[in-house]
Amino acid sequence: MERFDAIIIGGGATGAEVTRDLTLRGLKTVLLERHDLSSGTSGRLHGLLHSGGRYVVKDKESARECAEESKILLEIASNSAHLTGGLFVGISGIDDPEFRDLFLQGCRECNVETKELSPKEALQMEPYLNEDIESAFYVNDGSVYPFRLIVSTALQAAQLGASIRTYSEVIALHKDDATVTGVRVKDHRKGKIYDLYADCVINATGVWAGEIAKLANIHIPITPSKGVMVVIDRRLFTRVVNRLRFPANGDIIVPHISTAIIGTTSVSMEDPDQFPVTAEEVDEMIREGAVLSPFVEEARMVRAYAGNRPLFGAEPGEEGREISRTFRVLDHETRDGVTGLITITGGKLTTYRLMAEKTADLVAEKLCIHADCVTHKTKLPGAEEHDLNFVEVAKKLKIPWLLADRTIGRWEAEAKTIFTSMEKNPLTRLTACSCEYVSNAEVKYTIDKLWAYTLEDICKRTQAGFGICQGGLCTLKLAYQLFEYSKDNEIADIQKAIIDFIEERWKGTKFVLWMNQLRQELLNQSVFSCVGNYDQLHEKILKSRK
DSSP, X not given: OEEEEEEEEOOSHXXXXXXXXXXXXXXXXXXXXXXXXXXXXXXXXXOEEOOSGGGTTTOHHHHHHHHHHHHHHHHHOTTTEEOOOEEEEEETTTSOTTHHHHHHHHHHHHTOOXXXXXHHHHHHHOTTSOSOEEEEEEEOOEEEOHHHHHXXXXXXXXXXXXXXXXXXXXXXXXXXXXXEEEEEEEETTTTEEEEEEEEEEEEOOGGGHHHHHHTTTOOOOEEEEEEEEEEESSOOOSSEEEESSSOOTTOEEEEETTEEEEEOOOEEXXXXXXXXXXXXXXXXXXXXXXXXXXGGGGSOEEEEEEEEEEEEOOOTTOOGXXXXXOEEEEEHHHXXXXXXXXXXXXXXXXXXXXXXXXXXXXXXXXXXXXXXXXXXXXXXXXXXXXXXOHHHHHHHHTOOHHHHHHHHHHXXXXXXXXXXXXXXXXXXXXXXXXXXXXXXXXXXXXXXXXXXXXXXXHHHHHXXXXXXXXXXXXXHHHHHHHHHHOSSOOHHHHHHHHHHHHHHHHHHHTTSOSHHHXXXXXXXXXXXXXXXXXXXXXXXXXXXXX
C-alpha cells in the first residue's frame, strides 16, 4: 500500500507549487494530473505577469496580491518570468478619460508602482502604438512562460523526493466515515487502476475543483470563465500594453519572444471541459487589438486558443469580469464537516505561489508540521546564477548562435545539461525545430528529465511546433526523437502521437486561415499527405475536421 503525507490533485501551477512547498517542508508528497502538466487553465492563458494595475479599480485584493507576488517570481523564476514593463494607454475618443483618476487612486491604494507618461513619451517607447493616445502610465508588468514555470516547479519537487505522476486521473476518493483517506487513480499510460493513501488530500484542480469535491459529496461554487486569445507572428511591443479602462475584451497585448498574444474574452460557462473558440471571438480580438496598434491588422495570425478560468463564489447574476480574481483556501473540515480534504481555487497565475503557501500552511497546521514556507526565497531550477554566453557556446559546439541563444533563454542555468549532451553526442546538435530553434538535445532533455511522453508534451516544454508553421516542418523530426529517446513507445504509439499533435495544432489554426497562414496550412497538409505515405494519417485528420 502506497502511503504519503499529502496527495495533491492537479498538475497546474498551484498544484505543482503546493507539491514543491510541502516537499520543502519535509513532507512525503505525490502529485497527480490526469493529462500533462499545465494542460488545464495554467497552460491556456496570455502569460501576463501582473503588476496589479489591471485590478486596482475593481478588485483591489487581487491587485495587492499581484503587486507583491510578481516581484517574488522575478527573483525565483527568472528563466520563466521576465520584467518587460507595461503601459496603460487611453485612446482619445474611445476610452473614458475619467478612468485615469480612478486608476491613479487605485494604484496608490494597492501599492502598484506607476509613472505617468506623456503621449509623446509613450510613442517613443512603443512606436507601433495607436497615435491617438490621450493618457499613458508605466507599470511593472511582465510576461511569464507558464509551461516552463510549472515544469521547473515540479522538477524541484521531484529533486527533493516528490513523486510526479502525469496521465494519472483521480476517479474516486476513499473515505472512512467523514474523513478522506486517499484516492483511486487511473493510469492512462499503463492502463491500470490503483489506490493511494495519505493524511491529507489537496484539491488543486482549479476550474475542475467542483468535480473533485463532488466525489466527497461537497459543493463548491465554481464559475468557469472562458477566455479567448489570438497569437500573432510579431512582437509589436517591447512591453505589455493595456487599455486604460475597466477590463474588457481584447484590451491587452502581451509580448512573448518573437510573437505577441492578444486577449482576452470573459464568458461564463457551465462545463469546465467546454471552452470552444468562435470565429466571432477571434474577429473581436483582432478588431480590439487593432485599436491598440493598427499594425495588428497587417500581422499574420498564427493561432487562436481558449481556456477556462476558475472564478470562485459568484453571486446570483454575476458574470465574467464582475467576479473577483482572488483565491480561496477551503478547509472542508470546518466548512463541510469532512476532514482530510482541502481545496485551493480561484486566483491567477501571478499569485500561484502565494496560493500554494496559504494551502501548505493549513496542511502543516493540520498535520502538526512545524516548518515555515521557504518558496519565496528558493529559486527554481534554471534560475540560479550562471556564466553561459551564447557566443562562446555556439563557437565551442559549432552550432548556430541563435540556437545557443534561444536554448539559454529558455533554460538559463539548466541549459548546461543540454549543452553537455551536445558535447557527448554531436547528432544532438541538429535543429529539430527551425522556427523556434530547438535542438535534438533539448528534446532529449525533456523526455529524459521532464515527463514528456507525447509530442504535445515536448512542444509545451521547448516551444517546438509553436512557430509560424505550427509543426508543419518539425513534427516528423520530433516524432523520430520521441521514438529514439523514449523507452516504451512502439511505432503505432508514435503514429498516434503525430495524429494527436496535428489535430491539436488544427484546433488553433482553423480560425485564422487567411493569407499566409492559409498557404501554410495547405503546405502542411501536403507534407503530411505525401511524405512517408501517411495516407491513414491524412484520412484521420480529415475526419476530425468534419
